[in-house]
Amino acid sequence: MGKVTKEHVYEWLAQVTDPEVPALTILDLGVVRDVSVQDDPQQVRIVITPTYSGCPAMDVISLGIRMALASRGIGNLVIEQQLSPPWTTDWMTEEGKRKLKEYGIAPPNRKAFASLGLFEEEPVQCPRCASADTELVSQFGPTSCKALYKCLSCKEPFEYFKCH
Numbered sequence: 001m002g003k004v005t006k007e008h009v010y011e012w013l014a015q016v017t018d019p020e021v022p023a024l025t026i027l028d029l030g031v032v033r034d035v036s037v038q039d040d041p042q043q044v045r046i047v048i049t050p051t052y053s054g055c056p057a058m059d060v061i062s063l064g065i066r067m068a069l070a071s072r073g074i075g076n077l078v079i080e081q082q083l084s085p086p087w088t089t090d091w092m093t094e095e096g097k098r099k100l101k102e103y104g105i106a107p108p109n110r111k112a113f114a115s116l117g118l119f120e121e122e123p124v125q126c127p128r129c130a131s132a133d134t135e136l137v138s139q140f141g142p143t144s145c146k147a148l149y150k151c152l153s154c155k156e157p158f159e160y161f162k163c164h
Contacts, residue, residue, distance in 0.1 A: 003039070004037055004042065004044065004072075004074065005037060006035050006036065006037050008072075009035045009037060009044055009046070009069070010027070010032075010035060012068045012069060012072055013025070013026060013027055013032055013035070013046070013065065013068065014027050015068055016061065016064040016065055016068050017064070018057065018061070019057050019060040019061065019064070020057050020142075020143050021100065021103065021105065023099045023100065023102065023103035024096050024099055024100065024103075025096075026048070026061055026064070026065070027093070027096075028092065028093050028095060028096030028099060029051065029091075029092055029096060030087070030090075030091025030092050030093065030096070031048050031049055031050065031051065031061065031087065031091075032046065032047070032048055033047040033048060033049050033082055034046070034047040035047075041076060042074075042076060043076040043077070043078065044069060044074050044076070044077050044078070045077075045078045045079075045080065046065060046077070046078070046079050046080070047079075047080045047081075047082050048061065048062070048065075048079060048080070048081055048082070049081070049082050049083065049085075049086070049087045049091075050081060050083070050087060051087050051145050052087075052144050052145055053083055053086070055144075055145075057143075058081060062079050065077075065079055066079070087164075088164060089108035089161065089162075089163050089164060092107075092108065100127075100161055101127045102127075103127075104127050104128065104158060104159075105127060105146065105158065105159045105160065105161055106124050106125060106126070106127045106149065106158060106159070106160040106161065107127075107161055108160075108161050108162065108163040109123070109124070109125070109163065124136075124147075124149050124160045126149075126151035126153065126154060126156070126158060127158055128151065128154055128156050128158065129151060129153055129154040129156075131151055131152070131153035131154065133151065133152040133153050134149045134150065134151050134152060135149065135150055135152060136148075136149055137149060137150050137157065141159045141160075142159070145161060145162060145164075146159045146160060146161055146162060147159070147160045147162050148160075
């Protein structure tokens with residue numbers, strides 16, 4: 001391969017999926033904060049931010065990045081984790097939110113979250129039937145970034161990707 005560009009790296013990163021929600025890429029999630037390519041010697045530097053401090057998926061994501069770039073001949077790779085500013089669901093792409101819903105996980109709804117009073121619950125729409133008649137079952141689902149809900153219309157349980 002000729003000269004590696006930042007655009008090449010982003011194309012390759014678009015193939016790396018989130019281990020906890022494989023319907024999403026790490027670009028959909030917004031965890032890739034920066035990519036730089038240095039020419040002499042050729043080095044690729046990627047900055048990633050975990051969705052939660054201490055997120056166990058970051059090691060698997062880093063490995064996925066290493067494998068994606070190594071398979072394209074990139075041997076000199078630096079991956080840095082950046083905790084500040086902290087990741088927010090605002091960094092997710094609209095495409096990523098659409099993919100979440102298709103996968104059966106209610107995507108974050110920043111507009112509804114922002115208008116809540118101190119003790120109000122976030123209104124969450126069922127990703128299966130689109131009903132807003134849902135109830136919180138548990139603040140924490142299989143991962144810290146998701147909550148468990150139940151739809152009172154279709155009676156199906158579902159996960160919600162929490163705003164933060």
